[in-house]
Amino acid sequence: MSNPSQRQPLGLKILSNGFLVFWCVVAAFPILWIAVMSFKTPLDAFASNPFVVIAGPNTREMAGGLSILDIVLGLVLIGVLVRQGARWLPRKVEEYAPTPNLAMPWLIGGGAYALVSFILLVLVLPAVLGVLNPLAGPLGNQVIGLTTEHYEAVWIDRGFTRNFVNSMVVTLGVVTVSLTVGTLAGYGLARSDSLFAFWLLVVALVFRALPHSVLVSGYLPYFITSSEWLAPIFGENAPTLYGKPWAVIAVLVAINQPFTIWMLRSFFQNIPSELDEAARVDGCSHFEAFRRVIVPVMWPGVITTGLFSFLLAYNDFLVTSLLLDAQNMTMVPAIANMFNRETTASDEVQAIAAAVSITAPLFLLVLVFQRQIVSGLTAGAVKG
């Protein structure tokens, strides 16, 4: 914006920023709203008057609530945490990690940060407020009903932590395998101009178009009886694929391969091939050239692609719900189960609480990786 001739007329500014405000409201409102609902008793959560839902009179009566002081301090703390998460955290991670773009330091940093935030918000703040509220006079009176009982029910009584761990296993498995396999293939495709490579991409694209419900119901009988038909190969130890997280990981990786190799291929095409050719001239094999020259510069594209794999695996419903048993169930089918069982209204609010809970890690992920997404895409992960 330094160039004066590029300065915008006021009308355009208002129009453009007005549109942006409108969009942000549209984008965030449904999610914020279910977050509000998840803290209310069923009577309030499903009330038709929005102010009743927000104020939650029934909730206040049954379970207590928040005072103005609580709200103000809570918002300040959340604001600080988010701000620090977006600014301070990336700097610290880059400072301490040897190679700033590796995924591991980010995960550890992000996880630790999430844990600290959680402790501050859920354990420390309420304790402090418990002391402050009685001293604050009218500001300490409860004005908004709020209950965390649904969260307690979901995470403690219903053992949702197990689903959380399962989700993490499946998601991390998919991301790791899919990136390893996909990076190799993407690089191979980018450095080959044979017709075969092009047709491979087109076929992969058609594969991506296959309706999942057909694929999955095709797997189900084979997965269940696998110990029988795998017996000639593996003998006694033939595994039952049904219910095994690694079998689901394999399926999700395969389903996700077409998209992954498309993204990575265009990304690698943007890395000048002179780089690895120079390495080859120095006597490296293709693999050495890949490892020494390409691997160090590929992280922006890989992280971006990895995020999409993460979203696919984390959000998947069809595959995980049909191919996993209860012990290995991930979070999304577990929530769908809560909704679809013979539900009472309390069950539904619990399911809403669970839905909000599973959105939280996604928030964190985008918060931390936001810059990488944009820079990875900018560096050419999508070029058609």
Added chain:
Amino acid sequence: MKLKSILLSGAFAVSASYAAAHCHNEVPIKTISNAFPAYEVLTAAMAECGNVESELDKDHRLKIVDAFSANPSLYHIASITNSTSVPMIDADLLRPLDDLIAAHGPNIGDNMKIKVDGKTMAIAAFANTQHLMYREDILSDLGIAVPTTWDEYIAAAEKIQAAGVVDYPIGHYMKDGWNLAFVFINHYMGEGGEFFNDDWTPSINNAQGVAVLERMAKMATLMDPEYLVSDTTFVTKQLQQGKVAMANLWASRAGAVNDPAESSVAGKIKFGAGLKGSATAGSTIWWDGWSVAKNISDEEAVAAMKMINASLSSDVISANNDAAIWLAAGFTPGEAAQGAFDTAAGGAPNYPMNKYIGSMHSALGSGLAAFMTGDKDAATTLADIEAAYVSDAKEKGLLQ
């Protein structure tokens, strides 16, 4: 709040340890069942025996047939009903339980046995049906007698609407698909209609079928216009929030509508027998219970039977009296169960246990909505459903 929940969970532990006294299990057992609250109770009681993994899944019916066909079976115990028992029995996947019941099943009464050719194939734990739930205050204010037939029900609803007490006097689980088809089946049986000719070709395109559709359309005008997305939970909520005055609803919801924690009209709702059609009761009775896989070892089968027995002990049943209409000893029918018993006394038949009705139910489920939305007239709708049934039954080898 916290204190309360701790106390509650303490109470829970006490009642559960009661059951533990009766059984102790060493053999690893896996169960799969529907996700009803009643199954939460039963599997919790099983868990007290130890070494059991329970999967509560509303999509369990998509898995049980394949899972029981595997050798060894992936689960030892599965929950089945009138309709889901059909493929299990057909494919001979269930273990006859008579010897096991004699040796390890003192809690299994004769009324709970599902027998095929004299062999006990499953153990019914609880029953379910549909019956009238109404706002006693509204009906008595307007001087309306409690309706017993669908026609009286509609007349009562019209009066309530005319009096302007609520916008939409009735709620009904008419969600497109399984529910909508189920409503048709119940009404059609209430009119004394036959679904099939002797050779299993369809016979629903007749005066009774048209009459049922017309009645359903009539009822739709007295319901929230979003009735095609209203499932049982939606209707329960409508009752709880005082938006409807009457509903002919699943008996398993009778507890929830008067639950003060969820209902703003708790205590005002009373129960009556299931509504009747012009010929007989317009409700069907379902049983729901346990079955044991055939492809497991004898040792596992004994352990499974002991566990089923423990889950149906009278302590468990009486401690969770209102979770279902139990068939096991220890159950004292409360006010909420009365409607169900009245429905059964009124001659409600069991939901049929055969394959043809399964295919017909699907055809109705995807074909009826076109009539309700006004895209087709009654006769065309029924003719198209018959055609869909024939094409489906032919593909599945049921019709030649």
Added chain:
Amino acid sequence: MKRKTFFIFVGPSVCMMLVFIALPLLSVLWQSFHVTQPIYEQVEVETCTAGLLGSTCVTEMKTRPILDEDGKILTKTTFVGLQSYRNVIEPQKFNAALANGSWTDLMNIRFWAALRFTLFFTLLTLPLVLGTGLMIALAVNNTLQRIKGPVIFISLLPFIVTPVIGALSIRWLFIGDGILTAGLEWWLDRDIAMFAQAWTIELMMYMYRVWHVAPFAFVVFYAGLQTVSQDAVEAAIIDGASRWQRLRYIVIPHLMPLVIFLTLIHLMDAYRAFEEIVGFSASAHVISLQWLTYEFLLQDGTGARAISRASASAILTMIGIAILLGFPLRRVWRDQRGS
């Protein structure tokens, strides 16, 4: 790159796709031309069932599958040619509807109704997604540097949220007296039921899809905008090009490959629309092709599936996608040849 090295690089990926996608695809293709049925016999069976008032026994003729000596159900598989396809697209009814020139008759055939919705859904949301995405990208690019971060974060939310949950969260705002419906009722002072007629449900599904996917288009376009050549823009300013002309002749051509990329992805995903139908319980009014397939695959109450028709409908869906993808792919092909 030598052919052998190439195969080593792409091998693992290709193998996974072959095993988990190509094989099932072949089996689906095979099943669409065949019908597998159990062989049934009629037997007299006495059945006793439990009831509230004690058990009841009936003896009746039942159709039961014959089991072989291993206890498996005996089945026979027959080649039926295109019969399953005919059962799905119902050509007689289709011809009759065409002969009458009646759109309503045509829309009463499930396959054609599903095709109609799927095409409308795919093609109507495409420009909306691209347009909204581009507008957000331009607006974010124009706004203050300081608020870009938070705005990008909020904009990405609808995209990252689990689709089932996103659809449900929008549904709760509208269903019954959901707060937005209640708000509309208060504003327009009339009774509104958003889930009672086809067009409102369809509108909500379009809105949901745009809400859910536009952020992806936005972030892709936004990344593209960062690489617009500043030299070209400055040259255009010196030539006196207006803001609109710069957008039209420099920015949009620069973004064109991204438009193709997004179009490909969107066509594939929208043509497979399924979550919307579930999330908005739309099946009474509108269904999509994947829903139709799912409906055939769904076991009926007694555990039987219509696998042949499901396979036929899946193959028809694939053909549809292949045709739609043809248009943008031709362009990619030309670029490939050109480069």
